[in-house]
Amino acid sequence: MTRNIGILGAMAQEIDEVKALLTEKTVVKIANREFVVGKIGNVRCVVAFSKWGKVAATITATLLIQEFAVTDLIFIGTAGALADGLKVGDIVVSKRLVQHDLDARPIIARFELPLLNRVYVDSDPDLTALAGRAVTNLINKGVESIVGKEAVKEFNLNPTLHFGDIASGDQFINSDEKRNEILSLLPEVMCVEMEGAAVAQVCLEFKVPFTVIRTISDSADHNARVDFGKFIVEVANAYSRAIVGEIMRLM
Numbered sequence: 001m002t003r004n005i006g007i008l009g010a011m012a013q014e015i016d017e018v019k020a021l022l023t024e025k026t027v028v029k030i031a032n033r034e035f036v037v038g039k040i041g042n043v044r045c046v047v048a049f050s051k052w053g054k055v056a057a058t059i060t061a062t063l064l065i066q067e068f069a070v071t072d073l074i075f076i077g078t079a080g081a082l083a084d085g086l087k088v089g090d091i092v093v094s095k096r097l098v099q100h101d102l103d104a105r106p107i108i109a110r111f112e113l114p115l116l117n118r119v120y121v122d123s124d125p126d127l128t129a130l131a132g133r134a135v136t137n138l139i140n141k142g143v144e145s146i147v148g149k150e151a152v153k154e155f156n157l158n159p160t161l162h163f164g165d166i167a168s169g170d171q172f173i174n175s176d177e178k179r180n181e182i183l184s185l186l187p188e189v190m191c192v193e194m195e196g197a198a199v200a201q202v203c204l205e206f207k208v209p210f211t212v213i214r215t216i217s218d219s220a221d222h223n224a225r226v227d228f229g230k231f232i233v234e235v236a237n238a239y240s241r242a243i244v245g246e247i248m249r250l251m
Helices: 016-021 054-068 125-141 149-155 176-185 196-206 228-250
Strands: 004-009 023-030 033-040 043-049 072-081 091-099 161-168 189-193 210-218
Touching (some): 004 054, 004 228, 016 228, 023 054, 033 054, 033 228, 043 054, 054 196, 072 125, 072 228, 091 125, 091 189, 091 196, 125 161, 125 228, 176 189, 189 210, 196 210, 210 228
Parallel strands (some): 004 043, 004 072, 072 210, 091 161, 161 189
Antiparallel strands (some): 072 189
């Protein structure tokens, strides 16, 4: 079967450089979304901005599957660190995804996906391993070659790769109180964002392999010191291009 890879970015600025990798490009507009269809190397791809939040990302992922028949889905973007030891510029590749704001008690257990009898959705092991290889290759090559000397110095970048659980919710987490609450209930979660677990549920129900790749942009509390907008443009965007390009090279 010919692979047709869907690539979602959590922010438009995080996938500008991924779109630049595409050749033989065509643009399709559906439901106020722009899907860029083409090839990266010899691999067919469709790249789109997921839009923010679980509902918006669910719509975009569903369109990728139903309208563009993607065979695999890669979600890439930034996240706030929850686990101790994670630092700005580190990269987390998902093992499992969970919705930290899902609570239908007393009907079902907290965090459980209705009618699916599970809390976590597992990433595809092969696609996740491939993402890990791609990130490892780029780290070994040197992040300076990806983002430049000035960005490495400004953001103190010395990235490491982590595999772990990622939590999603329709909340921007920027307080110690909320961060600690999530960790107390879901202690294995490494980082938090707003879309990945919803996309994971879509892929589970459509039986589409997926992985989620998140660059740590902040500490998900009031102590964050990074210029988020600048980080997205100068670091996350470059990371996305390099990681996606390497994944396609390895396929």
